[in-house]
Amino acid sequence: MNKFKICFLILIIILTILATGCWDMVEINERIFPYTAGIDNNYQSVDQKDKYIISFSYPNINALGNNPSSATKVFSVSTEASNIFEATHNLSNQIQEPIDLKHLKVLSISEDVAKDPNSIRQILDGINRDFVINKMVHLMVVKGSARELFNVKVKSQRQEAIDGSIYSILRNRQNSTRFTPKTINRFIRDMDTQGASHMPVGIAGNNEVIVSGAGVFKNYKLVGYLNEMENRDMAILNGDLVQDGLDTQYEDSNLSLLIANLKSKRKIITVDEDIKVIFNVQVEGQINEFILDDNDKIDSDLIIKDMEKVLCKEMEKGLNKTIYKLQRELNADVIGILEHLYRFHPSLWEQVKDDWDSIFPQLDIKVNIDLNIRRRGLTT
């Protein structure tokens, strides 16, 4: 028995030495956590080798805290590589510590790269496949070069250091509809279900990073852009809009409505082989601004009804224009019609899914808006 006790003791000692996981011990301050990665085309590349310029921006830990010992809050580095993972290795000759992509928040892709569907497929597959990278990475397409976007010195530096300015905007705490954030998981999902998706567009301005509108992708290829208003219309159709304003002219003065609640429902009607899509949009809002004039009081049911009518018309005009653009110019179903068919009309979906590219531009899409002004503010 004694022998066994000794054997056991040796076993335990070996275990404690071998099984403590020391191989992977890296102190957290000895890692670099980039929050933004950017991908540009490398025009100097020969034979597809190192075909991208990949940039990372990461916080300078020494510049944080109470007594910062360094002034630059954000560093950005870039290198030539054929993918984002190779880039982290290539960069080891420029920076002191290993790059860990675990907390990557934003992937910005330059316009040129986005126009090549193969590149996008490869880049997204790498991120989707990787064990470490979070799948909630926000995607963004950059007009111009992604690297330059990182080097923009931002005026409003409040959150810049910890979050990264681009991520702070993209998180969309302001419920903006000027752009619609898109994570990689959602993007791939859109591609799978309807073959088209969109991601916000970043522009490097003078002293500011502007995120505005949407780049529309079709089969992983950038096919066009939506401006801010069109992006809002798309958000309305998708029911993504949380809060926004709606402006129109009413009796020579500006009437501004705050949309507080919005629901959008898709309805499919089939009349012998013809598919008709109806978007039922329900809007509730309150009046933001009208005019301080005793003749123009909002005090009767008639006026409110009339205002609702005018606002409805304004909204419908915009929506129809955007739908026309999506159908005819971009031929990209980013308003979820195919997915709706798949969910609720599987047999119809079976018939149309293969020819959706030719069916979608010819679809009869109608918008019904039910707009209600619920509140008029403090004054009449």
Added chain:
Amino acid sequence: MKKEPKISSIQVKGLIISSIIGVGVLSLPNTLANILEKDGWIPIIITGPLIILFLTIIIHMFRKNPGKDYFEIGRENLGDSLFTIFLLIFFVYLLIAAAFVVRNLGELIKAFLLPRTPMEVIIGSFILVTSYIATYEIDVIARTGYFIYPITIIFSILLILMALPRADFGNILPTFQADFRNIPKGILMTFFSYTGFEIILFAIPHVEDKENVLKSSISGIATVTIIYSALFIMTLTQFNIEQIQRQTFPVLMMAKLLDLPGYFLQNLDNIFLGIWVLVVFATLAPIYYGAGKIVSEIFKTKKHKYYILILAPIIYFLALWPKNIVEVYRRLGTIFNILGIISVLLLPLLLCIVSSIKGREAKK
């Protein structure tokens, strides 16, 4: 004086839950989505009751032969030599099962937690740790299972709850669109996710209150069924079907996607996997114990303790045999499946039939 190991029927429930839920559940939605698309939950809720039915038969068999353990019943009914052959198959199955579980866990740990630690060390240390518990008798195994099963359940529920805010239940639609001829295949694949309950063959003879054992095993299997189908449906609400078909471990991916407001919780996959190691430990221990017990039965020795240590290197090399993750499923997985059906389903069923026939003849 040697005490006869005793376990209670509540411990049986814990034992069943903790030995069934292991690495299989992490990839189960993927397997089912590849076979039945969005209707993958159908096989889960069909297989659960089937297993319950099967357990009822087994427990009935043990009731008919009071005081005897599984091996005694087997030898009596099938004869020494035939039963030994079956036991050998059972033994190989358990070994492969152990290797399969260890290798899968090793791959996961290496990928998510310890990228630079050699696979040999992960697997070796895990086997050694488990061998410690496996040297003990069934009562200790049952208590381990009983301790770990709340962890399994709590973390499954936590995962489901935390995924709820992001869930899009419209994604479950459309239902009943898959090819229903694939359901038998789906049931078969789900069955392998339910394996592990065979530990009950070793446990039942030692249960103190035999009247309640059926009830507690039914509630054990029911819990597993609920957790499995809930996890499947939750993965459906998080991803579209193509993503589930693409991802090897959809449940882990779900943990990765969790993003509660602010930075409160993010990247939960590491924590989740860290806890899952404990859960897998409770899966491996009964398998390992069973393998040791069978060798000791074949050589007709009283204690299985020493065989456990001999088995450790065998499991270790079996686990390291496949070269990559695809081979793990192709090689170990296929053998595991075939032997599993023979030893977990066919052998007990055969025993039940033979023993009931013999019982009837004896009455006449």
